[in-house]
Amino acid sequence: xxxxxxxxxxxxxxxxxxxxxxxxxxxxxxxxxxxxxxxxxxxxxxxxxxxxxxxxxxxxxxxxxxxxxxxxxxxxxxxxxxxxxxxxxxxxxxxxxxxxxxxxxxxxxxxxxxxxxxxxxxxxxxxxxxxxxxxxxxxxxxxxxxxxxxxxxxxxxxxxxxxxxxxxxxxxxxxxxxxxxxxxxxxxxxxxxxxxxxxxxxxxxxxxxxxxxxxxxxxxxxxxxxxxxxxxxxxxxxxxxxxxxxxxxxxxxxxxxxxxxxxxxxxxxxxxxxxxxxxxxxxxxxxxxxxxxxxxxxxxxxxxxxxxxxxxxxxxxxxxxxxxxxxxxxxxxxxxxxxxxxxxxxxxxxxxxxxxxxxxxxxxxxxxxxxxxxxxxxxxxxxxxxxxxxxxxxxxxxxxxxxxxxxxxxxxxxxxxxxxxxxxxxxx
Numbered sequence: 309x310x311x312x313x314x315x316x317x318x319x320x321x322x323x324x325x326x327x328x329x330x331x332x333x334x335x336x337x338x339x340x341x342x343x344x345x346x347x348x349x350x351x352x353x354x355x356x357x358x359x360x361x362x363x364x365x366x367x368x369x370x371x372x373x374x375x376x377x378x379x380x381x382x383x384x385x386x387x388x389x390x391x392x393x394x395x396x397x398x399x400x401x402x403x404x405x406x407x408x409x410x411x412x413x414x415x416x417x418x419x420x421x422x423x424x425x426x427x428x429x430x431x432x433x434x435x436x437x438x439x440x441x442x443x444x445x446x447x448x449x450x451x452x453x454x455x456x457x458x459x460x461x462x463x464x465x466x467x468x469x470x471x472x473x474x475x476x477x478x479x480x481x482x483x484x485x486x487x488x489x490x491x492x493x494x495x496x497x498x499x500x501x502x503x504x505x506x507x508x509x510x511x512x513x514x515x516x517x518x519x520x521x522x523x524x525x526x527x528x529x530x531x532x533x534x535x536x537x538x539x540x541x542x543x544x545x546x547x548x549x550x551x552x553x554x555x556x557x558x559x560x561x562x563x564x565x566x567x568x569x570x571x572x573x574x575x576x577x578x579x580x581x582x583x584x585x586x587x588x589x590x591x592x593x594x595x596x597x598x599x600x601x602x603x604x605x606x607x608x609x610x611x612x613x614x615x616x617x618x619x620x621x622x623x624x625x626x627x628x629x630x631x632x633x634x635x636x637x638x639x640x641x642x643x644x645x646x647x648x649x650x651x652x653x654x655x656x657x658x659x660x661x662x663x664x665x666x667x668x669x670x671x672x673x674x675x676x677x678x679x680x681x682x683x684x685x686x687x688x689x690x691x692x693x694x695x696x697x698x699x700x701x702x703x704x705x706x707x708x709x710x711x712x713x714x715x716x717x718x719x720x721x722x723x724x725x726x727x728x729x730x731x732x733x734x735x736x
Contacts, residue, residue, distance in 0.1 A: 344672050353375065353414070360425050370399065376404060377413075382406070422434075424448065431451065446475065447681075457733070471670045477659055478570055478618065491622050497625030498625050502607070506610060519539055535555065568691060582600050592698065627643060689711070696719060
């Protein structure tokens with residue numbers, strides 16, 4: 309399916325050469341060829357070549373071919389390609405193009421789609437650029453750094469008609485969906501309380517001594533929207549350490565958004581969020597509670613390393629159901645006696661495979677995938693509400709329709725952050 313009009317290619321190349329961050333336009337504007345057909349192979353690019361990208365490669369079906377990879381650290385690309393060549397059935401093309409700046413990849417390659425597996429603080433801008441280039445997107449989680457970014461993605465998804473799949477793969481696990489459907493169907497009656505782990509939030513960056521930036525590294529691009537600080541190996545390439553710090557991520561609150569996404573799926577609240585959030589303890593990572601408009605309480609009051617780390621325990625009038633990744637339990641036990649078996653978790657058939665297959669299917673049919681940006685934004689908003697509540701240390705009222713804190717300018721200011729010049733979100 310890798311065909312593009314000459315005018316489109318010329319336009320993208322021109323803007324890439326002229327601007328630090330190119331302005332893309334959707335394929336519908338430039339009359340690009342149609343989307344992939346049912347039997348077409350999809351040609352994809354990869355933005356961000358870290359650890360999770362290798363998992364995505366192992367888990368992608370054969371009708372997707374990865375033909376280009378971009379990472380601001382050229383060493384990561386070398387390591388990624390060396391690793392994926394060892395996979396029994398790699399989807400990576402033998403002559404895979406390499407780019408340090410993903411914007412050049414978007415302008416020069418003939419792609420149908422991209423995986424965006426960058427750091428959290430760089431993810432949304434890369435997604436927007438890909439959508440403006442007319443590509444479908446699989447975005448890893450955490451989806452956003454701020455509530456504003458999520459609102460922006462939802463508008464872009466709607467405008468560009470992108471098949472956008474968020475990497476909350478539990479929505480493609482049969483046993484998880486069975487448990488969710490039981491709850492939504494009233495198997496335990498009205499749910500009055502949901503309990504999940506009390507995930508820790510991010511912290512400030514320590515003052516590390518400055519070190520020379522490696523020659524293979526575009527550190528300006530890595531810092532992206534955040535302040536351009538001195539390079540430190542404590543941030544990169546250490547696996548995931550950057551996610552502990554507030555400028556770059558929401559740490560485990562957003563990192564384990566799977567739990568909140570699972571709760572949203574089971575409660576049938578994909579189109580809304582809680583309306584109130586408050587701290588239960590006056591501590592940086594103290595317990596937090598939230599309330600939905602229905603009255604259902606969501607309580608972060610279990611140890612972070614205990615219980616359903618990727619889900620929650622749902623308490624209803626007639627019993628309880630516990631949903632975790634690929635696991636299900638209930639009281640009374642007969643509630644789940646007809647549950648499907650757990651998904652195969654062998655090395656080359658993990659629980660993400662079906663989720664990526666759903667994305668590919670939807671690219672070919674133009675159906676909505678199981679975890680579009682609209683759904684991912686709502687789940688991630690819960691994470692942001694928790695972090696903002698902890699930061700301010702007080703009860704907050706939230707309007708899910710206007711997506712504003714009610715009568716609270718200080719809280720509303722935390723829905724967004726200043727972005728460094730050159731990394732602003734473009735017009736949608």
